[in-house]
Amino acid sequence: MSTPMLLTLAHIVMALMMPILLVGVINRTKSWWAARKGPSLVQTFHDLRRLLQKRPVVSTTATPLFRLSAYVVLACALLALSFVPILGQFSPLSFDQDFVVMAYTLGLARIVLMLSAMDVGSPFEAMGAAREASFGAFAEPALFLLLGTLSAATGMGSFADMLGHLHNTTYYALIVLPLALALLILLQTEAARVPVDDPLTHLELTMIHEVMILDHSGPELAAMQYAAGLKMTIYAGLIATLLNPFAPLDAPLAAIVTSVLLMLVVAVVVGCFESLMARLPLRWVPRYVWLAGWLVALAALTVGVTGTSL
C-alpha cells in the first residue's frame, strides 16, 4: 500500500474514532480531577447508538429544513475534515486555498444549525443561535488571520503544506506557542467547551450549542452531536499538526502515532480547563475569543518583523 493511501485510510479511521475518543478523554480527565471513576472512553459511541434507534419527535412549528439541517451539518463537518491536515503535512483533499473551503463549509454548517434553532420558534433556541452567530463572527476572523500569517510565513498554498512547511522555517520557534494557544481558544469556541460554553449545564439560559439542538432528537440529534465531535477533531488535529515534528510522507507510522497522542493531550488540556475553571460570564466571552485574535496578531507581527530583517 502506498503511503498516501495508508495516510488517507488513517485519516478516515481517525475521523470516525476521534470524535468519540476525544470526548471520552475529556470526560475521563474531568472525572479524574473529581476523583471519580468516570464513564468509559467510548461512552459517546454507546450514546450515539442509542440515539440512532430512537424515534425522532419534530416540533409542529418546524419546516422541512429542520430535519434536513442535522444532515447538512454532518455532511459539512465531514467534508471540512477532509481538507484538514491532522496527521502532519497531509490531508486527503488538498489544493491551493483549501482552508477557505474548510472555513466556509463549516460556515454553511453554522448557518444551517442556527436556522434549525430558529425554526421551532422557541425563544431559548433563538437565543443560542444569536450567541453562536456573534461568537462565530469573532472566531472566524481570528482563524483567517492565522491562515494569513501561515501563508506569509511559508509562502505555501494549501493548508497541509502551510502547516507542515512551517516546521522548516526560521519563524517556527517564535510563533508556535501563540498559534497553538490561539487554536486552543478557537477549539473551545467552536466545539462549545468551557470557558466559552458548558456542554453539561442544565440551564437553557446559559447554553450556546446545546440549547440550539434542544428540539433535535433521535438520529438527528446523533448527527448533530457527532458533527460537534468532528469540529473538535478538526481543531485538535490542527494543534497536533502544528506541534508534530514528523513528516507523514517520510515516516508515516511515527507521524500517525505522534498525532494521535498529541490530540489526546489536547483533549486532556481541554478537560483540565473544564475541571479547574468555571465558564466565563457571557459578556467576557468575546474578549476571550479576541485573545485568540491578538495572539495571532502577535505572531503575524513577529513574522513581519523577522521576515524583513532576514
Next chain:
Amino acid sequence: MNQLLAAALTLILGALLAILPVKNTWRATFGLLSQTIATLLTWLAVVPVLAGGTAPYVELPWGYPIGAVHFRLDALGAFFLSWSLPMTLLGAVYAVGYLRQYFDTPRHVGVHFGLLNMISLSFLMVYTGEHAVTFLMGWEIAALSAWLLVIWDYTNQKVRFAGFNYLVSTHIGLIFLVAAFMILYTQTQSWYLDDFGDWMSANPSTIRNTVFLLLLTSFGLKSAFFPFHSWLPRAHAAAPANVSALMSGVIHKAGLFALLHFLLIQGKPDAWMGWALIAFSVTSAVIGGLYTVGQRDLKRMLGYSSTENVGIAGIGFGIGILGMAWGTPGLVALGFGGGMLHVLNHAFFKCQLFYAAGCVYQAKHGVDIERLGGLAKLMPITALSFLVGGVAIAALPPFNGFASEFLIYSGLFTDDAVGVWAKLALGGVATLLAFVGAVSALSITRAYGVIFMGHSRDDTLPPGHEPSGWMLAPLLVHTAGTVLLGLMPVLGLALVAAPTRLFLRSMPDALAQEAMQTLQTILTRVGLISITITGLIALLWALNCVLRRQSVASGPTWGCGYTAGSARVQYTGSSFSRDFSQHYDGVMVILKRQKAPLGYFPNDAYVITDCVDAVERRLYNVISQGDHSAGLISKLMHEDDPRPSFALGLAAIVVIAALVVLADGALP
C-alpha cells in the same frame, strides 16, 4: 453594432408607446415587448464579443461643439450588457405582478415601464459610449429615471424625501465626474475617453492621481460605497421592490463598470491606487455588513448589504490593480476575474432577495421584520428562494457567492512572490473579509429566521400567500441562476473571461494564458466542491430515509418548562442582533425608546429600538450646525452692507484673471 442601435431605437419606441393614452395592459405589453426585443438584439451583438471577437465600433456624426460621437462595444461593456438588459426585462416582468392592483385604476402604469426602457437605454449608452458627452448623458438618464422610478408612491412624503435624497447624492457624484472630465479635457483637448486614457497612461503625475481620486469618489457614490451610501437604504426601502432590485443589482453596477473602464484605459496604475481602493472597499464591506445587522426594515437591510457587496467586488479590483502595478498576471486574473464574477453573482442573488422581499411586502403590506414570522409554511417558494439567496449572499457553498469570493480569497492568499508585509496586509484584508462573511451570515440568519420561521408575531396583518406567477417567474429565474452559477461557476467564467483578458493584455501572452488557465482550474474545483456538498447532503438524507425504522412523531416545541408562551415571546430581530451589536456601538447607533412597566399591575409598557445610520446622523448634525454658523457669519459680516460684497466680487475677478494668465491663456 447595428443590433445595438436597433435595440436603442426599439427601447425609445417602446417607451413612447408605453405612455400612449391606451389601457394600462397595453402599455405594459408595449414595455415588455420592446424590452424583450432589445434584449435579444443586444445578445446578438454581445455574444460574439464575449466569445473573443473583435470589438465593433461605430461613429455617428454630430454637430458642433460635440463633434462625432463614437460607440465601441468592448468585452468589458459586453459583459455588463449581457446581464443588465435581461435583468431589467425580468424586473419589468416582476412589475406587472407587483403593480397589478393599479392596472384597472386611472393610475398611469405606462410611465413605469417607459422609465424601465430608459434605464436599459442608459446601459447601452454608458457601456458602449466612447464620448464623454454620451457617457454623461447615459449616466444622467439612468440617474433621473431611477429617481422617478423610486418615487412611484409619490403621495407619501417619506418616499419623496428618499427620492430627493437620492437625487442630490447622485448629482454630487456627477459633480466629481464632471470635474474629472474637465481636467482631462483641458489636458487633452478631446472629448473621447480613449484620448483621456492615452493621456493618463502617458503622464503619471499629480494630475492623474487627482483625476483617479475624483473618479473613485464619483463612482463610489454611484455604487454606494461607504461613506457615500446614506442615500441608498432610504431609496431602497421607499422604491417598489423591482426598482430596489434593479437599482441595487444592476443600475449601480454602472459605477463599478466606469471604474473598471478607466482602470483599463489609464495604463499601468501605481500600487497605491490598489491599496487605496482596497482600503476604501474593505471599509465599505465591513461597515455595510455591520449595518445589515441592526435593520428592522428588510429592504433597508438588503440595501446596506449592497454597500457590503460592492466593497467585496472592490477588494477584488484592488487586488487586480496591485497585480497590474507589480506585474503579476496571476493577481490580475484573480482580482479582476473574481471581482467581476462577484458583480455578476451579486446581481443574481441581490435581485432575488429583493424580489422575495417584494413578495412578502405584497402579502403582508410591510417588511418590518419584527412584525412578521412563520411565513415559510404559507409562502414556501418565496421562502426557499430567499434562503438560497441568503446562503449565496453569505458567500457559503454550494451557491454562487462562494465561487467569486473564493477567487478573491485566492488573490488575497497569493503565493506569488510579494513582500512579507504586503502578504500580511493582504492576510489582514482576508481577515476582515472573513468577518464580513460571518456578519452577513448573522444578518441573513436573523432575517430568514425571524420572517419565515417560527410563528407570526402580529395577527393584525393579512395572512401570507404566494404571489402571482408574474412575480414568481423572475424570482425563480434568478434563483436558478444563483444555483447554477454555484454548481457550475465555469459558466460565469465564460462571461468574465473576455473582459479579464483585457486587463491582462499588457502582460506576456504565455503568462496571461497561464493565469486564465488557473482561473479555469480554480472555478472547476469550486464547482466540484459545491456538487460534492450537495451530493453528500443528499446521500446522508437518503441513508436516513432508507435506514429509518420508525416514523417521525410530532409534538409541540420544547418549552423549557414553560408552555403558555405566546408568539410574542419569540426572539425578535433586535434581540437576535443585540448580542453582537453591543460590541459595536460606535458604528451602529441604536436608538431606544421605552416605557418601563410601573406598579404591581402595569398595563402599558413598550420598548422600541431602531438602528440608525451613524454617517447620515452625523451628516445632518453637521448640516444643521453649518446652517447655524452660516447665519452667525452672515450676521457678523453685516450682509445688508453692499461694500464687502463688491470687494469680494472684485477679488474673485482678480483671482480668475490670475488663473487664466497662469494657465497660459484662455482654454481653446
